Amino acid sequence: MNARLLSLFLLVLLFWSGQARAQSKVIYDQKKLESLTLSSADHAELHSIAVDLGYVSSRSRTTRLLLPVEFEQQERITRDGNQINFTASLKNMRVRERVLYREFDFAEALVPATITAKVQLLGAEDKVLQTFDVYTKDIDQNGTTVLAQSFIKDTTAFNGYKVRVVETKLGFSAKNRSLVRERKELVNRYYDTDARLAQLSRDLQTINPNDIDRLAQHGERLKALEVEMDRAVDSKMERELGLRQHDPVQLMRRARDLDSRLRERRAALDQMWARLPEIFYNRGLELAMNGNARAARDFFERSVAANPAFAPSHLQLARLDLQAGYLKESAQRTRDLLNRMQPDPETFRFAQELALNIQNEYVRFGEQLNNQGNYHQALQQFEEAREFCRGISSLRCRPELWESGIAYATNGIYDNLLQAGRTALHGKNLPQAEKLAREAQAYARNNRTFIRTDAAAQTLMRDVQQQVYVNHMASGRKTLQARQYADALASFEKAKSVAAEYDLKEQADATSLLRQAAKPVILARINDGQQQAANNRLAQARTIAAEVTNLQVKYNLVSDKELDAKFRQLSQGIFSQECANAQASYEQHYQRSLQLSRQGQFAQAAAALDQALAAAKENGGCAISTATADAELVRIDAPAHYQETLQKVEYLISQNKMTEAVQLYLQAGQQFAEDGVERFGLQHAPLLALAARHENKTFVAEVARHTAAHGEAAAAIDLIKRLVSLKYTKYNLNQLQEQVGEQLAVRDVQANPKANYKQQAETYTGGNKDLKKLNKAYQKKFKKLT
Numbered sequence: 001m002n003a004r005l006l007s008l009f010l011l012v013l014l015f016w017s018g019q020a021r022a023q024s025k026v027i028y029d030q031k032k033l034e035s036l037t038l039s040s041a042d043h044a045e046l047h048s049i050a051v052d053l054g055y056v057s058s059r060s061r062t063t064r065l066l067l068p069v070e071f072e073q074q075e076r077i078t079r080d081g082n083q084i085n086f087t088a089s090l091k092n093m094r095v096r097e098r099v100l101y102r103e104f105d106f107a108e109a110l111v112p113a114t115i116t117a118k119v120q121l122l123g124a125e126d127k128v129l130q131t132f133d134v135y136t137k138d139i140d141q142n143g144t145t146v147l148a149q150s151f152i153k154d155t156t157a158f159n160g161y162k163v164r165v166v167e168t169k170l171g172f173s174a175k176n177r178s179l180v181r182e183r184k185e186l187v188n189r190y191y192d193t194d195a196r197l198a199q200l201s202r203d204l205q206t207i208n209p210n211d212i213d214r215l216a217q218h219g220e221r222l223k224a225l226e227v228e229m230d231r232a233v234d235s236k237m238e239r240e241l242g243l244r245q246h247d248p249v250q251l252m253r254r255a256r257d258l259d260s261r262l263r264e265r266r267a268a269l270d271q272m273w274a275r276l277p278e279i280f281y282n283r284g285l286e287l288a289m290n291g292n293a294r295a296a297r298d299f300f301e302r303s304v305a306a307n308p309a310f311a312p313s314h315l316q317l318a319r320l321d322l323q324a325g326y327l328k329e330s331a332q333r334t335r336d337l338l339n340r341m342q343p344d345p346e347t348f349r350f351a352q353e354l355a356l357n358i359q360n361e362y363v364r365f366g367e368q369l370n371n372q373g374n375y376h377q378a379l380q381q382f383e384e385a386r387e388f389c390r391g392i393s394s395l396r397c398r399p400e401l402w403e404s405g406i407a408y409a410t411n412g413i414y415d416n417l418l419q420a421g422r423t424a425l426h427g428k429n430l431p432q433a434e435k436l437a438r439e440a441q442a443y444a445r446n447n448r449t450f451i452r453t454d455a456a457a458q459t460l461m462r463d464v465q466q467q468v469y470v471n472h473m474a475s476g477r478k479t480l481q482a483r484q485y486a487d488a489l490a491s492f493e494k495a496k497s498v499a500a501e502y503d504l505k506e507q508a509d510a511t512s513l514l515r516q517a518a519k520p521v522i523l524a525r526i527n528d529g530q531q532q533a534a535n536n537r538l539a540q541a542r543t544i545a546a547e548v549t550n551l552q553v554k555y556n557l558v559s560d561k562e563l564d565a566k567f568r569q570l571s572q573g574i575f576s577q578e579c580a581n582a583q584a585s586y587e588q589h590y591q592r593s594l595q596l597s598r599q600g601q602f603a604q605a606a607a608a609l610d611q612a613l614a615a616a617k618e619n620g621g622c623a624i625s626t627a628t629a630d631a632e633l634v635r636i637d638a639p640a641h642y643q644e645t646l647q648k649v650e651y652l653i654s655q656n657k658m659t660e661a662v663q664l665y666l667q668a669g670q671q672f673a674e675d676g677v678e679r680f681g682l683q684h685a686p687l688l689a690l691a692a693r694h695e696n697k698t699f700v701a702e703v704a705r706h707t708a709a710h711g712e713a714a715a716a717i718d719l720i721k722r723l724v725s726l727k728y729t730k731y732n733l734n735q736l737q738e739q740v741g742e743q744l745a746v747r748d749v750q751a752n753p754k755a756n757y758k759q760q761a762e763t764y765t766g767g768n769k770d771l772k773k774l775n776k777a778y779q780k781k782f783k784k785l786t
Contacts, residue, residue: 027159028077028086033070035096036170038112040065045172049110049180053101067110068096069170071143075163085151086163088119093143103248104187104241109179112170113139119148122162129161136171186240193232194249200225200232201258209268212279219269226262229255277307284316293320311343315351322358327365331358331388338392355395359385363401370405375412382406410450414443414457421460430468437461465502469495473507480513485520492517518555519563522548526566533573536581541574579622585615590629600681602636603643609633638675639682642668653694658702665690688715697728701736708740711747713764716740717771724770734773741777749785757782 040047040056041064050056050065057063071093077086095107119132132148139145147165203225207218233255238244243252284299297320303313314337321330334355337343343351362385369378382402389397421436437460444454476491492514499506529544548567552558589612596605609629616624645668652661665687671677672684691703700719708716720740723733741761748760761778765771 024085025079026076027079027084028075028162030076030163031072031074034073034090034168035068035070036168038067038069038170040067043172045176046110049172049177052180052184053099053106055099065099067099069112070094070096073165075165077161077163079154079159082153082155083151084154084161085149086121086161087149088147088163088165089145089149090115090139090147091142091144093139101184102187102191104183104190104246106180106183109183110172110176111139111143113173113175114171115139115145115147115168116171117147117168118166120164120166121150121152122164124158124160126162138173183240186237189237190241190243190251191249193237194251194254196228196232197251197254197258200229201261204258204261204265207265207269209265209272212272212276215269215272215276219273222262222265222269226266229259229262273306277303277310277313279303280306281310281313281316284313288316288320293323296320309341311337311341311347311351314341315343315347315354318351318354322354322361327358327361328384330354331362331384334358335388335391338394352395355388355392359389359397359401362388363405366402366405366409370408370412373412375409375416379406379409379413382409407450410447414440414447414451417443418456418460421464425460425464425467428467430464430471433464434461434468437464462502462504465498466504469498469504469506472498473510473513476513476517480517483520485517485524489514489517489521515555515557518551519557519560522551522555522557522563523566525551526563526570529570530573533570533577536577538574538577538581541570541577545570545574575621579619579624582615582619582622583624586612586624586626586629588612589615590632593629593632597632597636601643602639602680602682603647605636606633606640606644636680638671639677639680642672642675642677642682642684645671653696653699656698658699661699662687662702662706688712688719691719692722695726697723697726698732700726701728701732704736705739705743708743713744716744717764717774720771720774721768737771737774738777741774742781745778745781745785749782753786757786 038046040050046065046067047056055063055065071090073088073090075086075088077084079085093111095110097107099106099110114136115134116136117134119134120128121130121132123129130150130152132150134147137145137147203221207222207225209215209218211218233252238252247253280299280303284296284303287293287299288296297317300313300316300320303310304317314333318330318333318337321327321333334351337351338348338355362381366378366381366385369375369381382405385402386399386406389395389399417436417440421433421440424430424433424436437457440457440460441454444451444457472491472495476488476495479485479491480488492510495510496506496514498504499510525544525548529541529548532538532541532544545567548563548570552560552563552567557563589608593605593608593612596602596608609632612629613626613633616622616626616629645664649661649665649668652658652664669684669687672682677684687703688707691700694700700723704716704719704723707719717740720733720737723736728736741764744764745757748755748757757779760782761775764778765775
């Protein structure tokens with residue numbers, strides 16, 4: 001359906017366009033070829049271009065460039081009913097002759113860019129009816145422009161109208177100068193490229209693929225030439241200058257030839273690079289065979305530099321390293337060759353043989369060091385041999401060659417440690433001797449494969465510690481004689497510790513000396529404890545007492561009479577001070593209770609008396625009399641109990657247990673009356689008075705409910721009004737009013753069921769809008785019950 005509608009639309013469109021063409025009538029149509037010769041003397045822009053192209057001198061006006069320009073001009077008039085349409089245009093403007101600069105034509109860049117003219121519409125007898133001024137109108141790059149296009153109304157049947165273009169002047173603009181400048185730059189670059197190609201050709205001659213000593217330099221130079229060649233000729237220059245049709249110096253052909261020669265030279269260099277490792281290798285091999293190892297090494301290294309994976313050169317370098325005594329370097333290079341490269345079979349076989357020679361050289365050098373007693377260096381050589389062989393999976397090693405050497409070197413190191421330790425022991429350098437003995441023990445444990453037992457190291461350590469023991473004992477004896485008992489005890493303790501750790505035989509009088517040194521030390525500590533007790537620092541005194549007890553047990557001095565007597569004095573001093581402290585605490589709490597009682601704070605006074613009694617009880621051995629506290633506690637029992645009950649009431653309120661708080665407060669009031677608490681100067685506030693000043697809104701609400709339930713309507717309503725002033729939550733306030741209203745209604749119904757409930761409700765609320773919920777609840781409940 002859509003296709004049919006589209007076809008119908010196209011048919012209608014074609015019909016009306018045909019009708020429009022049929023109504024337009026051509027009454028004048030003239031085409032003619034116009035020619036103008038432009039002189040640089042008349043156009044400043046053209047003169048500047050001519051000077052730039054070298055046609056005229058900038059200092060002379062006598063020479064000039066004549067530029068013949070031609071173009072097609074068309075005038076056309078059509079009638080469309082009463083409307084006359086006319087048009088004047090030109091096209092195909094061009095410079096008729098070539099304008100050469102260095103053999104390249106610039107005529108296309110010199111086509112005028114602007115036109116100035118007058119377009120006249122002629123009527124009967126060529127009378128000018130209208131004139132249109134055209135001023136510096138742009139001409140597009142195809143040499144085309146419309147000079148004028150307009151219409152007039154004509155109701156006559158006259159069809160002799162004509163169009164005439166007069167006073168035509170062509171001009172140039174910055175566009176011409178830009179085109180000329182760009183083309184000139186291309187032309188100059190063309191000849192610069194010509195010179196550069198010639199230089200590149202000469203430079204190419206200097207690149208010699210056979211000059212292997214400077215092949216890398218030749219490669220870099222060729223790369224630079226290739227880059228310059230890529231930049232020399234580009235597609236824009238070829239396209240803009242039309243070099244395929246006009247190439248004065250055959251630049252494009254020469255560029256292709258030079259490019260081909262560069263490619264050939266590159267191929268020759270690449271081929272020589274591929275052969276270079278082998279060439280250097282052969283030269284190095286020849287020099288090595290003639291005994292010139294240094295020169296041979298240089299060529300082998302150059303071969304490897306040319307190709308790091310060229311295995312034969314690596315093999316020769318490894319051989320030269322081995323010959324020169326660079327065993328580690330030779331081993332590393334051989335290991336890399338066999339593990340990381342893919343050598344040919346012959347190179348692989350030679351490398352295997354070289355690896356075995358390297359192993360043997362490690363072993364030979366290690367055995368030589370063993371014979372010299374340089375066991376650490378020998379061990380390193382044998383371990384190098386082991387690691388070298390194990391690092392090459394394809395190599396069949398002989399472990400027995402290095403294992404025997406390792407065993408010999410390991411035992412040699414162990415023996416050296418023992419010998420050095422004994423030398424230090426004989427020289428009385430015990431710290432060094434002990435250090436060496438420990439090192440020998442650790443070394444033996446870490447090398448159990450080769451050292452069967454560390455008995456010798458253990459013996460050395462016992463000998464060292466025996467001397468250490470003797471020194472400690474001697475030091476203890478000396479300080480004991482000087483009555484420096486603490487130092488003497490420390491020395492004897494160290495001696496005892498060493499003897500126990502290393503199972504040494506102690507001197508016969510060791511225990512006796514230890515006790516002789518310990519007793520004065522213990523007596524000094526007892527004196528310290530007594531001083532602490534006298535200064536009432538009982539915690540420190542008790543700590544010292546415990547320490548003294550431990551020391552008596554440790555040194556078997558429990559039965560020592562002098563120590564026992566002194567310790568008893570310490571204990572008695574501590575006990576006496578504890579009793580004095582307890583008595584002072586009792587008196588302090590008792591006096592404080594009396595002061596609190598005088599201030600009417602009987603609950604706090606009772607608590608202070610409890611503390612006084614506790615201080616006496618905790619120190620029962622001190623026989624502190626508590627009669628005064630007991631008597632005072634009995635005297636203030638009633639007011640204290642009353643105040644404690646009030647404290648419990650406040651606690652229940654804080655726990656939101658309002659009903660219990662109200663009941664407990666009522667009990668407190670009963671207790672107050674029964675026990676005659678008022679004689680102690682205290683007063684008990686009624687429940688309503690407490691609620692009237694209390695800040696807890698929930699408690700006030702509970703008291704309001706309680707008073708309402710007991711018929712105290714005025715009091716309950718007063719409390720509700722207080723809750724309103726305290727901004728009690730609306731929801732809770734409404735619930736409270738409903739509960740109180742219902743409670744009041746129940747009591748009133750029981751008293752007088754025929755009473756005027758509305759009047760009674762108004763009496764309760766007094767017309768207070770804040771109590772409307774109470775009013776409503778009261779009336780509702782009253783009606784329901786009656």
